[in-house]
Amino acid sequence: MSKFRRLLVVIAVLAVAFMFLFPSIQWYFLTPKEDQAIAVGSREQIREYSRRMTYLIITDLKQKATAKDTTDLSGQKMYSVAIESAKKAYSLAKKPAPKTWDAIAILSAFSGERSMFDSIESRYREHVLSLKNVHSNAVQLGLDLAGGMSAVIQADLKGLSEKLGHDLSSAEKEDAMKRAVEILNSRIDKFGLTEPVIRRQGEDQIYIEIPGAADPERLNSIIMGKGNLAFYLVDSEASTAVSSYLATNPVGIDEQTMVVDKPGLVPEGKIVRKVYKKDSYGLDEFTGEYLVLEGKPGLDGSHIQSATVSSDPITGKPETNFVLDKEGGDLFYKLTSENVGKTMAVVLDDRVKSYARIQEPIRESVRITGFSSDEAESLALLLRTAALPISLSVVSQQAIGASLGEDSIAQGRTAILVGILSIFVFMFAYYKWAGLNATIAQVLNLYLMLSVLTAFKLTLTLPSIAGFVLTTGMAVDANVIIFERIKEEIRAGKTRAAAIDAGFHKAFWAVMDSNITTIIAALFMAQLGTGPIQGFAISLAIGNITSLFTSLFVSRLIFDFETDVLHATHTSISWRVR
Template sequence: MNKRTRLLVLLAVLALCFVFLWPSISWYGRTPKEMQQLALGSTENIKNYAELKAAEDVRAIKKMDLSATLTDEYAWLKKDVNKRYKTLDKKAPAELTWKDVLSAYDSELDFLTVFQTRYREQILKAKKYYENSVKLGLDLSGGMNIIVKADLDAALASMGDAVASENASDFKKEAMANAIENLSSRIDKFGLTSPVIRQQGDDRIYIEIPGAAQADAINTLIMGKGILNFRLVDTEATNAFKAYYAQNPANTFNALGELMDPSVIPDDCEVFGEYRKDEYGLDERYDWVVVKKEIALDGQHVKSAIVGSDEFTNQPEVHFNLDSEGAVIFGDFTGAHVGDNLAIVSDNKVKSNARIQTAITGGSVSLSGGFSYEEADNIKKVLQTAWLNVPLEVESQQVIGASLGEDSIRAGAKAILLGLGLILIFMLIYYKASGINAVVAQVLNLFMMFSILSAFNLTLTLSSIAGMILTIGMAVDANVLIFERIKEELRQGKSRPAAIAMGFDNAFWAIMDSNITTFIAAIFLSQLGTGSIQGFAVSLAIGVVSSVFTALFVSRLMFDFDTEVLHAKKVSIGWGIKQ
């Protein structure tokens, strides 16, 4: 490979690394703290914030002098307004007034949606930066990690004879999956920042929550049980509310999500959002439903739930069974409300809104509505929160303060900079001008390591920093081997080009052997180790690859550049070397 090709390869690698590192630069260096807090919230919180801020903006605009022109604060609206005027085959005025702006939109809700979209896109853009950046572990960012034990034997015992002994294993797997589903839903609703929730072993759940969180509140979420009930839908009130909301979207709810004018619905009713799972598996509100405050049937009467299919249409259905008391209550209620809609309400969210076709007696209920298998499975999981009771116990809990995490970051950065600085000073003193090659190689080595961490969305912990510091030493070792080989060739009277070529060739396999064995050890540690050991191993493996590249490729390119472009005749590589 000639010098020009190697230079192009190096530039391409550096450009690719910069692309990988850009989300991390944008998140940690260009995103304000307030925006970071919003982006780290749950999807539902982001949506609620966008709606709230949009409503505040629209209310403020309605109080303005409509003959006034747009200020710079709202200059971003001009593009959308011009687009809407063009759709109407009209030309937008050169100087837009608020009256001109409002006339471009069909309704207040249409105008409100533009503001919601702007706020949402700003936050989601920051959230995307975070998702594609290097994450900070709890030991650096602060937060909590919790290990919860699920008592699957107790859950099985509570079912009595309903579960056959040969199905016990399948029941425990389903109970465990349901417990994780419930915890994910509760913690995401609480608005916590990007929690990690995963199964650990057969009966334990690992929860990692970055950022500041109150331990008592988290424990309440974990130990609590979802609230499930069935309520009658007030169809007339629902239609009236949705018509009112379409006309007054900015003045319907306050910052707490409460109705600003409670009289828009009957006194015996409540309004809830109707939710479905989005493409990320999170609850997404898509409509509003007004339901009676009176609970028609409590979820504790649900005893089992499965997904089936209609025998004629083969459409997915959800079948669930009630206990004897619930069967009587449900039979009487459905018999009295044939033709009305019944909502399944879980934690103040409407998860299903089905029409009562006939009186349902006997305790065996089927829900159908033309939904997909995924939607049917989600409804089944909602029903399972009522009957599949898995006792949870917090086994261990560790809280790391944000200030301690900041101290760890400063200590880690100081260790890297100090170690790198001392090594580079030594290289410059001992190897003279050739030490500059080592300096550049080390800086590029760190740049590439952080880029790879960002590219794979890996987590940076104190143990990862330890792996980086070790890598710095190993990368210098490769440079030392090369420089000493070059010095040996120079002592034998070789010319600069010959000494450099022989030095790299002779040092190649010594460097590769040591780094390959280290890389193999790091791979085994990353696969077999857990926690901090795994973090150390991953950063070490990345560092091995990047250090070999910088030592053999980048350093060689710099030597050749001096030889062929700057026409250097001698090598400044140490004391007492005669050339």
């Protein structure tokens, strides 16, 4: 490969690596600790924070305006979000922005308190959710570094097989485990826990990591809980009457028991439930609408086998399709046949998620329309994950304190720095200025290792750091092989450029063989090992792959730069060779 192409390859690789590594830099070095604490919280906590901060700012601005306080607030961080929202409001209204951003100027930008609240809250929401996205793309710290708790969940595939009355096929096992993982994801986020790590482990186990402080009993209740999904017939006439009454009498219903205080408004044997939709935070929000439902569900959600999203072939609008088992299909056909023209509601944990009119009798395959693309996807996920297809049990739990993790990070950082410094001292003492070449290659190697870790969303653990430290020490052996070959060529009387070219060419397969065998061993360790062994093996494999690039490409490029740009004629590579 020509020198120019080699330069382009190195630049391209470093640029791509920076692109993957930037979220980690942004999160760990550019994001304040207080913003990190907010962003790693659940969406419910983020919503509460955004609304609370908006309320506090608006209240403070009103007090300042009432007191006729004309202090310029543009330099104060607390009011930056309100000022940015006001600037946008002035721009949309095509009005000139004031020269001084005092409380009166900010409040005057909005047509009313509701628009001001929505505008400022959306700024807070966008900021925190964007940080949450940065965190998800950054290097994730394992429990041994961040603290928290982990659990191994056992799925009862045998019990599911007995329930279905036949041996499970590979596809049925895969679907059951996939749905179980989806359910745990939705439940753990719903219960307000911070960003979880949930992944399959083997054929019938699920591994969960929850950073930060987590209550083991609460986690058990999430895992063992049952989602209650059902289909109810709607009493449209009674629903209209209840909604009209509560619109003028908002306290006319007990929020705990959902009992309306006006006698006779709700027919005997029927129940009242609220209608919810997803808000801008992706959380359930009460729409203000109430539905009166039959006292007993027409169909239980446990009969759902699968749910997908497709498009109507004529209108192109999204629709949610789900398939019932045979028993459920018979029940649903009877239910829909007897109630054509009536409304049916999908209810999860006593919340009405959606409802639609029954157009015709339906058997196994059900199609629900009238949703946006996102709503259709949400409904399909809801139908898939509402009821656990398989029984789960906790096999093991482990809790780790955050202080231990901070100590591990500090010790790992120190080990890496001491390792690189030791390599530099040794290489410079033995190979003179060529040792600097090797040290630069090792620094870039560490940079590439972290970027690969981020790109594949792998978790940084204490064993991973051990793998990095070991790789840092091992990776320099490629430079040693290359340098020794170059020294042999110089002793043979070749010029600097010829000796470097021959040295790299002759050392190529020796370097490749030693690294490939290590990579193969690491891959086997990653496949056969679990936990710490797997983390160590993955970091070792990544380190060997990146060290091949830095030793064969980057190191060669540095030599070529000295030859072609600095016009070096001698190679400072040994005290005995000149």
